[in-house]
Amino acid sequence: MGRVEGKVAFITGAARGQGRSHAIRLAQEGADIIAVDIAEGIPSIERYYPGATEEDLAETVRQIEALDRRIVATKADVRDYDALKAALDDGVAQLGHVDIVSANAGVFAFGDKTQEVTEQDWQDVIDINETGVWHTCKAVIPHLIDQGTGGSLILTSSTAGLKGTPNVAAYTASKHAVVGIMRTLALELAQYSVRVNTVHPTGVATDMILNEAAWKLFLPDVAHPTREQAAEVFASTNALPIPWVDPVDISNAVLFLASDEARYVTGTELKIDAGYTIK
Numbered sequence: 001m002g003r004v005e006g007k008v009a010f011i012t013g014a015a016r017g018q019g020r021s022h023a024i025r026l027a028q029e030g031a032d033i034i035a036v037d038i039a040e041g042i043p044s045i046e047r048y049y050p051g052a053t054e055e056d057l058a059e060t061v062r063q064i065e066a067l068d069r070r071i072v073a074t075k076a077d078v079r080d081y082d083a084l085k086a087a088l089d090d091g092v093a094q095l096g097h098v099d100i101v102s103a104n105a106g107v108f109a110f111g112d113k114t115q116e117v118t119e120q121d122w123q124d125v126i127d128i129n130e131t132g133v134w135h136t137c138k139a140v141i142p143h144l145i146d147q148g149t150g151g152s153l154i155l156t157s158s159t160a161g162l163k164g165t166p167n168v169a170a171y172t173a174s175k176h177a178v179v180g181i182m183r184t185l186a187l188e189l190a191q192y193s194v195r196v197n198t199v200h201p202t203g204v205a206t207d208m209i210l211n212e213a214a215w216k217l218f219l220p221d222v223a224h225p226t227r228e229q230a231a232e233v234f235a236s237t238n239a240l241p242i243p244w245v246d247p248v249d250i251s252n253a254v255l256f257l258a259s260d261e262a263r264y265v266t267g268t269e270l271k272i273d274a275g276y277t278i279k
Contacts (some may be wrong), residue, residue, distance in 0.1 A: 001028070001029060001030070001191060001263070002029060002030045003029040003030070003255060003258075003259040003260075004026055004029045004030050004031040004099075004100065004258050004259055005029070005030030005031075005228060006030060007026075007030070007032075007099040007100055007258070008031060008032045008034060008091075008092075008095045008096070008097055008098045008099055008100070009022075009023070009031045009032070009033055009034070009098075009099070009100035009101070009102060009258065010033070010034040010088055010091065010098050010100070010101045010136075010140055010262035011023050011026075011033060011035050011036070011051075011101075011102040011104060012036050012037070012058065012078050012084075012102070012103055012104050012105035012132065012136050012150075013036075013037055013078075013104040013105030013106060014033070014035035014037050014060050014067060014073070014104070015035075015037035015039050015052035015053070015056035015057040015059075015060055016037075016052050016056045016059075016060070016158075016206070016207065017204070017206035017207060017208065017247060018054075018073070018104055018156065018201075018204060018206060018247045018250050018251070019035075019037065019060075019102070019104045019105065020056075020059075020060045020063070020065045020247075021247035021250070021251045022102045022104060022247075022250070022251045022254050023035055023060055023063075023064055023249060024060075024063055024064065024067070024251070024253070025251035025252065025255050026100065026102075026254070026255060026258065027064045027069040027071075027103065027250075028067060029066045029080065029259075030069075030219070030250070030256060031069065031099075031100065031258075032070040033064050033069065033070070033071040033072070033073075034071075034072050034087070034088060034091030034092070034098065035057070035060060035061070035064075035071055035072070035073040035074070036050070036073070036074050036075075036076045036078070036084065036087045036088075036105075037052055037056070037057050037060075037073075037075065037076075037105070038052070038075070038076070038077045038078070038105070039051075039052050039053055039054045039056065039057045039075045040052075040053070040054075040075075041263065042107060042124060042128075042160050044109065044118070044120045044121050044124045045107045045108075045109060045124060045170070045241065047213070048108065048109060048110065048111075048211065048213045048214070049108075049207050049208060049211040049213065049214070053270050054075060056186060056201055057073055057075065058073075060073065061073045062145070065269065066274040070093050070094075072090060072091040073094060074087035074090065074091070075247060077126045078105045078128060078131075078132030078133075078135055078136060079128060079131065079132055079135070079206055081135045081138065081139065084135050084136065084139055085135075085138075085139040088139045088143070089139075090181060090195050092118060092143055095199075097143070097147055097149075098140060098143050098147075098151070099144075099149070099150075099151050099152070099258075100139050100151065100152050100154070100258040101136065101151070101152070101153040102154050102156070102254055102258075103132075103133045103136040103137065103153065103154070103155045103156060103198060104130075104156045104180075105132050105133075105136075106128060106129045106174075107124065107125055107128050107129065107154060107208075108125075108168075108171055108172060108208045108209070108214075109121040109124070109125050109168075109170055109171060110167060110168045110213075110214065110217050111167055111168075111213070111216070111217050112169075113167060114167075114169040117169055117170055121170060122170045123254075125170035125171055125174050126170060126173070126174050126177075128174075129171065129174035129175065129177075129178070130173075130177040130178065130181075133155055133156075133178050133181055134181060137153060137155075137181065140153070140183075141189065141194075144189070144192065144194050144199045145173060145189075145192050145194075147156065148192075149192045149193075150192065150193035150194055150195070150197070151192075151193075151197075152194070152195045152197075152257055152258045152262070153182075153185065153194065153195070153196040153197070154188075154196045154197055154198070154199060154254050154257045154258065155178050155182050155196070155197070156178070156198070156199055156200075156201075156250075157175045157176075157178040157179055157182075157198040157199065157200050157269070158171070158175040158201060159200055159201065159202050159271070159273050159276045159277050160172040160175045160176075161175030161176050161178055161198065161200055161235050162176075162179075162200055162269065162271070162277050163277055167217065168217075178198060179198055179269060182196050182197060182198045182267070182269075183267060186266045186267035190266060194265065195257070195262070195263075195266035196266055197257050197262075197265060197266060197267065197268045197269070197270060197279055198268070198269050198270065198271055199253050199254060199257070199270050200251060200270065200271045200272065200273055200277070201245060201249075201250050201273060202237075202244065202245060202272070202273040202274050202276040203234055203237075203240055203244035203245070204245055204246070204247055204249075204250060205244045205245070205246055205247065206247060209234075209244065210227065212224060212225065215227070215229070215232075216232035217222070218230060218233040218234065219233060230243070231244075237276055237279065238273070238275055238276050238279065239274060239275025239276070239278060239279045240273035240274040240275050242274055245272060245274060249272055250272055253270055255274050256270075257270065
């Protein structure tokens with residue numbers, strides 16, 4: 001216990017899924033939390049899966065407070081730099097500083113061949129997954145530099161940020177871009193003892209993939225694929241015999257990168273992928 005005791009973590013996409021899991025795991029180890037989430041549906045994405053809600057964000061707050069940690073939670077869209085910066089600045093004003101950043105907010109649009117992706121799907125995925133990560137870093141870096149105490153930025157990429165993924169062009173492009181942002185910032189911020197790394201999950205058991213639309217990506221000829229049918233196909237893509245990992249598996253990697261155990265780890269692409277990228 002206490003691996004990030006006394007630190008403050010800024011987490012985007014914190015209302016549910018991986019973001020909530022990261023907040024809980026870091027809080028369990030002593031961190032206070034600045035949480036943001038759009039907490040509403042995005043029309044172009046809701047045809048794939050529903051968006052998070054304000055109640056989801058409130059539940060994250062309840063779970064962090066149950067751990068006797070402080071949390072400042074704000075409804076904000078990572079595409080809106082001014083709103084995101086205001087949320088962060090308010091959190092820093094209340095909690096005193098910021099040390100850890102989990103640029104986690106992201107969306108998944110899938111199933112269309114590259115030339116058939118709609119303009120709206122492409123723009124929303126790039127704006128959230130790529131520009132949203134840049135906005136997160138842009139907002140927090142001045143705090144980290146001014147504090148002079150170092151820090152850790154952890155950017156959520158994907159196995160799709162390391163290899164091509166058919167029929168998932170916008171997402172794959174955006175997650176490759178996150179790696180480029182990480183590599184650049186790792187060099188720019190090293191002089192300030194700020195470390196920058198990416199995490200690369202395989203499929204994670206969250207609403208993003210636990211839905212019929214995602215299952216049909218792997219079972220296009222099945223009218224209404226079930227979770228059990230999908231699990232069999234998902235498992236075939238990983239080297240280890242599992243269909244997907246749990247959010248806490250990614251959170252444990254985030255915790256490691258946030259902690260002093262990773263004090264000299266920067267510019268690294270950390271895979272939590274059950275062997276997906278080597279198969």
